[in-house]
Each structure stands twice: as C-alpha cells, then as structure tokens.
Amino acid sequence: MSKRPAYYHFLGCIIPHRYPSIEKATKLVFNDLGIDLLDMVGASCCPAPGVFGSFDRVTWATIAARNLTIAEQGGHPITTGCNGCFASLWDSNHELKEDEELRAAVNRNLADIGREFKGTIEVTHYLDVLHDVVGTQKVKEHVTRPLNGVRMALHPGCHWMRPKLVKKKDDSERPHIFREICETSGAKYVHYKDELICCGAGGAVRTADLKTSLDFTKQKFDSIAAAGGADVIVTPCPFCLLQLDTGQVEIQKLFGVEYKFDIMHVSELLALAFGHEPDEFGLANHLQYSQRKTEPNWERLNLRAKAKATA
Amino acid sequence: MGEIIRETISAGDMDPTFIEKIEKAGADRIRTCLSCGTCSSVCPSGRRTAFRTRELIRKALLGLREDVLSSPDLWLCATCLTCLERCPRQIKITDAIIIMRNMAVKEGFMLPQHRKSAQKLLQTGHAVPLDDANRDMRRELGIPEIPPTVHSSEEALAQVKEIMRLTGFDTLVEGEGTGAKQE
Numbered sequence: 001m002s003k004r005p006a007y008y009h010f011l012g013c014i015i016p017h018r019y020p021s022i023e024k025a026t027k028l029v030f031n032d033l034g035i036d037l038l039d040m041v042g043a044s045c046c047p048a049p050g051v052f053g054s055f056d057r058v059t060w061a062t063i064a065a066r067n068l069t070i071a072e073q074g075g076h077p078i079t080t081g082c083n084g085c086f087a088s089l090w091d092s093n094h095e096l097k098e099d100e101e102l103r104a105a106v107n108r109n110l111a112d113i114g115r116e117f118k119g120t121i122e123v124t125h126y127l128d129v130l131h132d133v134v135g136t137q138k139v140k141e142h143v144t145r146p147l148n149g150v151r152m153a154l155h156p157g158c159h160w161m162r163p164k165l166v167k168k169k170d171d172s173e174r175p176h177i178f179r180e181i182c183e184t185s186g187a188k189y190v191h192y193k194d195e196l197i198c199c200g201a202g203g204a205v206r207t208a209d210l211k212t213s214l215d216f217t218k219q220k221f222d223s224i225a226a227a228g229g230a231d232v233i234v235t236p237c238p239f240c241l242l243q244l245d246t247g248q249v250e251i252q253k254l255f256g257v258e259y260k261f262d263i264m265h266v267s268e269l270l271a272l273a274f275g276h277e278p279d280e281f282g283l284a285n286h287l288q289y290s291q292r293k294t295e296p297n298w299e300r301l302n303l304r305a306k307a308k309a310t311a
Numbered sequence: 312m313g314e315i316i317r318e319t320i321s322a323g324d325m326d327p328t329f330i331e332k333i334e335k336a337g338a339d340r341i342r343t344c345l346s347c348g349t350c351s352s353v354c355p356s357g358r359r360t361a362f363r364t365r366e367l368i369r370k371a372l373l374g375l376r377e378d379v380l381s382s383p384d385l386w387l388c389a390t391c392l393t394c395l396e397r398c399p400r401q402i403k404i405t406d407a408i409i410i411m412r413n414m415a416v417k418e419g420f421m422l423p424q425h426r427k428s429a430q431k432l433l434q435t436g437h438a439v440p441l442d443d444a445n446r447d448m449r450r451e452l453g454i455p456e457i458p459p460t461v462h463s464s465e466e467a468l469a470q471v472k473e474i475m476r477l478t479g480f481d482t483l484v485e486g487e488g489t490g491a492k493q494e
Contacts, residue, residue: 013439016458020445024452039459042467044436050390051428051438054412055421057336059480063471109477113470162392165401172396196393197355203390205356207424212387215359282452290444 005133006036007079007124008071010089013045014238015081021282022238025271026081026126028281032142032274033134038076043067046080046088049159050203053088061102062109064092065117069110077122079129081267083237084202087159090123094166125160126267127236128169130181139184144275146186150302152269153190153230154179155220155244157237158198172196182234182266185273190230194223199235201243211254217247221259231300236266245288262296263288278303325374332414333371338407343400344368350394350404362387364394364404371411380415386422416483429484436461436471 015022030037045052046064053060067089071078080086096103097119107116130139156178164172175196183189200206200216224230235241245263252258263286264272271281278284284295298304334341350364351357357364362384370379379385385408394404415421432438441462450456461468475481 011458011460013437016449016460017437017439017441017445020449020452020454023449023458024454027454041459042461042464042470043459044461044467044471045432045438047432048428048438051425052432054386054409055416055425055429056478056480056483057409057413059475059478059483062474062478066470066474109474112477113473115470158391158393163395163403172392198389198391198393200355200389203386203388204425204428205387205389207428208383208386208422209360212356212360213389216355216389219355282448285448 004034004036005129006038006076007129008040008074008076009037010040010043010046010067010078010080010085012080012082012085012238013048014242018242018287019238019265019285021285022081022241022265022267024281025265025276026267028276029267029270029274030129033139035129035134037079038074040067040070040078043070046082046085048084048204049087049091050084050205051207054204058102058105058109060088061092061096062106064088065096065106065110066113066115068093068096068121068123069115069117071121072118075121077124079124079126081126081236081265082239083125083157083159084239086123086125090167093119093121093123125236127160127178127181130266130270131177136180136184139181139270143184143186143273145273147269147273147302148186150187150232150300151190151228151230152182152185152187153192153224153227153233154182154195155199155233155235155240156196157235157240158202160236178236178266182269185269187232187234187269190224190227192223192227192230194220199240199243199247201239206243210250213243214247214251214254217243218251218255218257220244221248221251221261224261230261231297232262232264232269234264234266234269238265241265242287245286246291248288249291260297262301272301272303320373320375324377326376327374329374329376329379330372333407333410336410336413338403338410340400340402341368341407342372344372344402345400347399349397349399353393353397354388355391355393356387356389360384360387364388367411368402368404368407371407379411380418381420383422385412385415386425421484426484426486429480433472433475433481433484436468
C-alpha cells in the first residue's frame with residue numbers, strides 16, 4: 001500500500017482572508033484525490049513578492065525563509081494555490097539555495113528567532129501536484145459532473161510559469177498544463193488573444209494606481225468578449241481572481257462599463273466537476289456577488305438554479 | 312509650430328556607480344542592452360501609461376540615478392515578466408526594476424499607499440489581514456474561524472515582527488512622506 005502524499009498547505013492572505021471558498025474547495029478536491037494537506041502553523045504572509053520584494057529584498061527573503069523553515073521542520077514539501085505566494089516561496093527557496101551571500105544574511109536574521117534555512121524542501125503550486133503527482137488522467141476519473149457546454153476562458157497569470165528558463169514549468173509563451181487541468185472539468189476551452197497578459201494587479205500596481213491596473217483587466221475582458229464571450233474565467237491565483245472578480249465592480253465605477261463574468265479558482269472548478277455543490281464551499285461568497293448583491297449565473301454554469309431561501 | 316526642446320544631460324547628473332550597484336545586486340547582463348525596445352513593446356503597462364522599460368534601462372545605464380529613483384513610473388511595472396521572457400539579450404529586466412525600487416525606497420521614495428501596506432505587514436504579519444466578514448464566512452464553511460497562521464499564534468507573529476526589526480524594515484517604511492515626485 002502506498003503512502004498518501006502529504007503537503008504543507010501554505011494559505012497566504014487572499015485565500016483565507018478574502019476567498020475562503022477557495023480554501024474549502026481545495027480541501028474537498030485534495031481529499032477526493034487522496035492527498036493530505038497539513039496545516040502550516042504560524043505561517044505569515046509569503047510576503048507578497050511584487051510589494052515587499054520591491055521594498056526590501058532581504059526582509060522579503062527572510063520572512064519567506066521563515067515560512068520555508070516551518071515546512072523544513074516537518075519534512076514535507078509545500079503546496080500553495082496562489083501565484084504570488086508561489087513566487088515568493090519558490091523564488092526565495094531557489095535564490096537561497098544558489099546565493100550564498102543572501103543565505104548568510106537571511107540566516108543571520110533567522111538565528112535570532114531560533115531558526116535556520118536549510119534548503120531541504122520543495123515548493124509546489126496546486127498545479128504541480130495536480131499535473132505531476134496526480135496526473136490529469138486521474139483527475140479526470142474523479143469528474144462526476146462534467147461542466148458540459150460551459151464556455152471557459154483561462155487566465156493562467158504570470159508567476160507560476162515565468163521566467164520559463166528558471167521555473168522550468170511550462171512554455172510560458174505557449175502554455176498547456178493549466179489548460180489540460182481545467183479541461184478535465186469538461187468545460188470548453190475558449191481561446192482569446194490576451195490570455196497571457198497580466199491581470200494588472202501584480203508588482204504593487206493595484207495599490208499604486210488602481211485605474212491603470214484595472215485597465216489591464218478591462219483589456220482582458222474585452223478580448224474575451226471579442227472571442228465570443230465565456231461563461232466562466234478560471235485562474236490558478238486568488239490575487240488574479242480578486243482583480244477579475246471585484247475588478248468588475250471597480251471597472252463599472254471607474255470606467256462606466258459593465259461586465260458579468262463568473263470567476264473561479266481552479267480548485268473551485270474542480271470541486272464542482274467532482275460533484276460538490278457550490279454551497280458546500282461557498283462559491284456564491286465571492287466578493288463581486290456580495291458587492292453587487294447578485295449570484296453566480298447558475299444556469300449558464302450548467303448548475304442547478306438555486307433560489308435563495310433566506311435573505 | 313511647436314518649440315523644439317532640447318534636453319541636455321550634464322555629466323553631474325550621471326552616477327557611474329549606479330549601474331554597477333544594480334548589476335551587482337543581481338541584474339545580470341544589463342550592460343549588454345541593445346535598446347532594441349522589445350521590453351517596451353511587450354509591456355502591458357507601457358501600453359497604457361508613460362512607463363517605458365527601454366527608457367528606464369537606458370537611464371540606468373547612463374547613471375541617471377536621481378531621475379530613475381524619484382520617478383513614479385518605476386512603480387508601474389506589474390512584474391509580469393513578459394519583457395524578461397522576450398529580451399533578446401536575456402537581461403533580467405524585472406529583477407533590475409525590483410533592485411531599483413529597493414534603492415528608491417532606501418532613499419525615501421515610497422508611495423503613501425505602499426507605506427500603508429507595509430504597516431499592515433508590520434502590525435499583523437499579513438498584507439491582507441482577516442476581517443470580520445471573512446471570519447463569519449469561514450465559520451459558515453466549517454473551516455477554522457481563524458486560520459492556523461500568525462493570526463492564531465502570538466509567538467509566530469512576534470517572530471515575524473522581530474525579523475522586520477532586525478532588517479530595519481520597520482524604520483525603512485515608517486512615516487507618511489510620499490518621497491516620489493508626483494506629476
């Protein structure tokens with residue numbers, strides 16, 4: 001009998017604090033797939049690479065390294081469902097293994113809190129686990145409710161696959177792994193011209209200049225519309241999801257243009273395809289719905305129309 | 312007929328050590344830049360703002376330190392890494408921008424909203440801390456109301472705060488000044 005694979009589950013900020021539906025959906029999906037997710041007790045912000053990495057690289061690397069040491073102590077790899085957290089943890093793990101000067105600086109700081117970066121664990125994204133460990137064929141075997149007829153646009157985001165020569169995950173100019181995982185759901189992939197451009201939120205731009213960051217997002221939406229539209233946009237990153245989800249409300253305010261896209265994290269898409277009900281993980285809790293007082297377009301998503309019993 | 316404005320760069324504005332520092336901090340191959348403009352042409356930010364990656368790199372190579380570090384444009388890169396993927400010289404452009412941002416912050420050029428984000432990290436250990444609405448949502452979903460992170464461990468939070476004290480991050484980001492030139 002083979003042992004169940006186990007990963008330290010790095011939550012970050014956006015998933016547990018703004019989109020807990022992703023956290024719950026991930027737990028359902030990984031449990032279905034026979035993979036253990038372990039709590040990473042005492043983990044902090046990754047910390048956000050484009051924000052805190054831009055302010056002070058040593059602080060960024062030291063806080064990231066502290067998170068890594070939590071997993072090192074337990075001896076299991078990390079998995080995360082956020083491209084930003086992945087970038088911080090994967091990059092710092094990589095850089096600390098290669099750059100002795102940085103490692104010395106970081107370990108000097110860590111020594112003061114009784115920790116040491118050893119470089120003994122790997123950092124993965126859910127996508128790596130789904131593709132490399134489980135395999136798309138086995139993911140497909142768990143699909144009991146194929147989302148047939150649902151038009152699905154993808155937003156892979158930037159930091160899981162770029163830079164391709166360093167990350168060695170996928171060809172970031174012609175990626176296929178994220179698409180293969182999403183296609184196991186039975187939804188129909190819709191290609192659009194601007195699939196690979198950034199959502200606009202990264203690099204501290206969302207904080208620096210909201211309107212500029214939303215203009216990226218708007219370009220994406222227009223590109224999807226030009227490709228005939230989509231019923232759902234799927235992303236492997238909660239920060240991209242936040243930008244695409246609440247971004248619609250903000251775009252309406254700032255640009256006076258209304259978009260009505262349902263946005264899902266890949267974990268939520270798979271939870272639905274695996275037969276879980278949207279209420280089981282709180283799909284309707286996404287911020288655009290609470291802000292607009294709307295619901296997911298159940299009919300378009302090919303899910304049972306659900307009347308709200310209570311107000 | 313518009314007046315032709317000639318901008319002259321004087322030797323006094325050029326700091327030859329600037330590019331050395333950027334290079335040493337990890338922006339390999341930056342001196343091999345051809346100024347071909349691939350970076351600017353693929354930049355989704357440059358498409359809608361005055362931010363020009365080629366110009367930024369050129370200025371850095373010329374040593375126009377003050378000009379580069381004080382410019383709010385430095386903060387319009389979304390770090391999507393597309394320029395880095397397509398650079399024919401394989402220059403780590405995004406790394407160079409991050410390095411220059413670190414230098415800018417050290418010299419006090421920091422947007423007030425970025426200081427606010429840094430304060431959140433200092434206080435809570437998270438860039439986006441848990442709020443009441445999400446506590447309720449978590450409880451309804453049957454997952455721990457407070458995640459098993461620094462939010463549920465005083466000791467863990469104290470460690471993260473101690474790191475920020477040791478690196479000087481706390482004093483680096485304090486205050487309310489904008490630093491960056493607002494145009």
